[in-house]
Amino acid sequence: MKILIMGLRAAGKTSLVKHVFEGKEWDDVKNLEPTEFVSTKTYKYRGLLEVTTFDAGGQKQFIYKYFTDQWSGKIFSNVKAFFFVVDSSNKETLDEAKQEYRKALEYLKKYSPNAKIFVLASKYDVKKISIEEIRKKFGNSNVLVEPISIPEGTARPVVCKLLDSVLSKEAIKTAEKIHKILAKFNKKQKALASFVLNKADGLEIASAISKELINPKKLKYVSAKSLIEPINMAKKMFEKLRKSGYITFDTADLAIWHIAKEYVAVYNVSDEIAMFLILKERNFKLGSLLSSLQEVKEKILEAMS
Ligand SMILES: Nc1nc2c(ncn2[C@@H]2O[C@H](COP(=O)(O)OP(=O)(O)OP(=O)(O)O)[C@@H](O)[C@H]2O)c(=O)[nH]1
Ligand SMILES: [Mg+2]
Structure with missing residues (x-):
């Protein structure tokens, strides 16, 4: 266009x-x-x-x-x-x-x-x-x-x-599909919110917010670019660690912050897309989260293809 x-x-x-x-x-x-x-x-x-x-x-x-x-x-x-x-x-x-x-x-x-x-x-x-x-x-x-x-x-x-206002019907359908994937993910992981983001502009492709959050303000037109960046920030250090034999790969796919009673995580879906989630501390289980993310990643890529 x-x-x-x-x-x-x-x-x-x-x-x-x-x-x-x-x-x-x-x-x-x-x-x-x-x-x-x-x-x-x-x-x-x-x-x-x-x-x-x-x-x-x-x-x-x-x-x-x-x-x-x-x-x-x-x-x-x-x-x-x-x-x-x-x-x-x-x-x-x-x-x-x-x-x-x-x-x-x-x-x-x-x-x-x-x-x-x-x-x-x-x-x-x-x-x-x-x-x-x-x-x-x-x-x-x-x-x-x-x-x-x-x-x-x-x-x-x-x-x-x-x-x-000029998005095609097809584009809107794609966003709806991803919304449904995220809603399911939230339910399974008891996540408070999850967003799929376009890395280039940092804007939301789709999101799902748990009912537990009462009337949160929309984040739709906020760029989350600064939040996605940390996934690549320590790249030099990862490279050193890999070369020294401490780790096998040097590309990070998950970054997690602990913020008082919540966890905020950024997950790399592809070169173009990232996911950003908010979880309650008491619902946070890393192993289960990782396998859910892997599942969700495939579904999102399929919906976007
Ligand atoms: N205060 C303020 N300044 C702005 C804003 N947007 C742009 N500017 C300033 O306006 C100046 C010109 O910005 P540009 O984006 O280069 O303008 P342009 O229309 O592309 O100019 P040309 O390429 O010469 O046609 C810069 O000094 C910007 O920082 C704004 O929202 N507020
Ligand atoms: Mg210009």
């Missing part, structure tokens, strides 16, 4: 792409270089939706090219979702942004009349223009205009919700 992202220079487009599709947090995206022309990348959003992002650099010398005969067809055709990013912290460039937006809509109408159109008011943490004003200028009955901020944590949930 092709996603086209446009907006003026420094509006926050590349930061947003890296934040949502690569699970990068604010500190990792603070100092990006301006994008030269159009940067395209393919991601598997939530492990469920193949997405090719066309991140169109917003400097003047690039923007005019997008509307030339040479490039317009390539850039504006086959677009399923169009994100126009407006910098809410910059009053001076608002009219210029509107001009680019108008032109882009014209070309989308011609090359991708069915594209879904979304406007994002970026940097809302340092906004100078209210969302009402941006809605008045950019919105209409077919166009959603939403405020986002990466440091305040609103960018990921807003964009993910929009992306979830």
